[in-house]
Amino acid sequence: MRPATKSPTARSAAKPRRRAARVAAPKPYHHGDLRRVLIDAALQLVGEGGPDAVSVREAARRAGVSPGAPFRHFPNRDALMQAVAEEAQRRFRQEIEAALAEAPAGDPLARFRSLGLAYLRWAMRNPTHFEIISSRRFFDHDKAAEVSRDNAELIELTERTLADAFAAGQLRSADVKQVQIAGRALVYGFARMNIDGHFPRWGVGAAEAERTAEAILDLFIEGIAGP
Amino acid sequence: MRPATKSPTARSAAKPRRRAARVAAPKPYHHGDLRRVLIDAALQLVGEGGPDAVSVREAARRAGVSPGAPFRHFPNRDALMQAVAEEAQRRFRQEIEAALAEAPAGDPLARFRSLGLAYLRWAMRNPTHFEIISSRRFFDHDKAAEVSRDNAELIELTERTLADAFAAGQLRSADVKQVQIAGRALVYGFARMNIDGHFPRWGVGAAEAERTAEAILDLFIEGIAGP
DNA sequence: TTGTGAATGTAAGCGCCGATTACACGGATT
DNA sequence: AATCCGTGTAATCGGCGCTTACATTCACAA
Structure with a gap:
């Protein structure tokens, strides 16, 4: 609800991992376990500012994904809150x-x-x-x-x-x-x-x-x- | 998309106008007691859907006033909630x-x-x-x-x-x-x-x-x- | 009565939000 | 190797709180 902190989201250029496949893959298109990471991020947000401080966008930001990505795992914000609960x-x-x-x-x-x-x-x-x-x-x-x-x-x-x-x-x-x-x-x-x-x-x-x-x-x- | 001026809000407290002969003043620029009306609208919203259901815009809508008007009486949403409380x-x-x-x-x-x-x-x-x-x-x-x-x-x-x-x-x-x-x-x-x-x-x-x-x-x- | 400043409304717009849609990528199956 | 589909991105919508610039009216004094 409140204006959240801006985050530059320092996204390094997404590169197809053709080379250096072993060391610190820059950004795989598919996140490992986004669902889990989103829940953890939301839990952290709850801990920081209470339930109202949870926003899907912020959770996505902390997970390093686009704002629409979470909706592949949770149909809406309430579903995310439910998982957190x-x-x-x-x-x-x-x-x-x-x-x-x-x-x-x-x-x-x-x-x-x-x-x-x-x-x-x-x-x-x-x-x-x-x-x-x-x-x-x-x-x-x-x-x-x-x-x-x-x-x-x-x-x-x-x-x-x-x-x-x-x-x-x-x-x-x-x-x-x-x-x-x-x-x-x-x-x-x-x-x-x-x-x-x-x-x-x-x-x-x-x-x-x-x-x-x-x-x-x-x-x-x-x-x-x-x- | 403003819904073409709601009903004239049937103001109870009669205020002396210059030309009383005119019936049904369409929409006075100055609301009679907007502060009070906003609080009542917010109270009603609280009663309908709990505190989260209160939005400044909706209260303004019910008061028949533009979305920015409430901010003349309450610096922010919390101040309105405070008055409601x-x-x-x-x-x-x-x-x-x-x-x-x-x-x-x-x-x-x-x-x-x-x-x-x-x-x-x-x-x-x-x-x-x-x-x-x-x-x-x-x-x-x-x-x-x-x-x-x-x-x-x-x-x-x-x-x-x-x-x-x-x-x-x-x-x-x-x-x-x-x-x-x-x-x-x-x-x-x-x-x-x-x-x-x-x-x-x-x-x-x-x-x-x-x-x-x-x-x-x-x-x-x-x-x-x-x- | 009239002039003027303060009070209080409108209009427009900013950024953030939840949510939807079209599209792109890539892992798994065959 | 071709393909399917799960999962990501990009773009966009309308609603929200809030701010700014401007318009209108009230109240009071000259």
Whole structure:
């Protein structure tokens, strides 16, 4: 949207590689894996300036191809954003599962805490990437099967953990579904407040943010824990 | 391609003209109150398609004015969005205060509940307008003094109410600040989950949404309430 | 009443964007 | 070796935010 930085795009003269075929091929007509490179460029753009900062043209520029080239791989900008979201979601899920693998197996509520903490930590450390997977503004979840499935599984995992906690007598309320929604709202709300600039105080040194995140998560868990 | 002057925009505020005898002045060179009309048009656009759907040109089109005209009143698009956000914030705050005026004066925790409920209800019923005041994406809170002040006052009001609740022995935790942040995260999270499409089931009939909102608010309040 | 400057509109145009179309190249299949 | 088709380029379109030059009208003072 914003006037992007001009880039001279220093394109060396495209030469048919008849000679010097081995050393630094100047510019092959066919890009190696343009799709992958475009996603990476877009991911980088998201990281730099948020989802709005992604433009197909800029991604193409960074990939060193013409502005029309990306449309061979993505029918439109939204499709590119979707692919970016899928990549981000994959990383997010990986982090969550890694944290859960280290959590104590016998204590469901502690597992729930680990889950929430991993969620919050990733969201604090990757705010722009979290943003892109969190909202339907930037892509259609219905059409992004992978993101949708990942998300649904994560939600189900949360609910199962809470159900286990209730079965173990660790929850006060029997309405696991509502506890789950409240928990999601809490962590999602905190993550988005961070993204949306509701915590102006902690700028870059996100240590305090993570500490506060942990504190409110514990507050919530104390609130739902049985007597 | 200018569409041959739209309808004369039926100006409500009658302005004394030299020759009143002339009926239906075709198109006055000076618009009555273009600034106001642009804000209304933008508000309508926000309501129709969210903040991204607002374009200065479209607002100008709806106001029946040339594409450059708005820039006499707003230096750029963000400034228009800022004015829109201020209007939305004004309405939001009005709703909150009206609800609080009806809440029982002697029961701080009940007042906190009323506050949260009014917040959630307005957010459910005006999702796009809530969206625009909630995120810094669409305008800079630092430069929107009114929104910022309103918001700060609302936060302070929340914290005061919780402090009263603690003083009355209604809270379990002494850390009012953290309870306040957690509460904000909860309602904000729920509101944004609604906006961001995390509740696909309730589409338009928002009755269930409001019921769920109330339920999780009560769950939270039970959690923070003293024994 | 009339002259004049400020306020506020129009017209035209810049560069960037997403997207489409016609065409060029070259790797893979035969 | 001929050919097909996946994948790139080039050119172009309309929409956008925004700026500049110019036109019109209002408000106020002489």
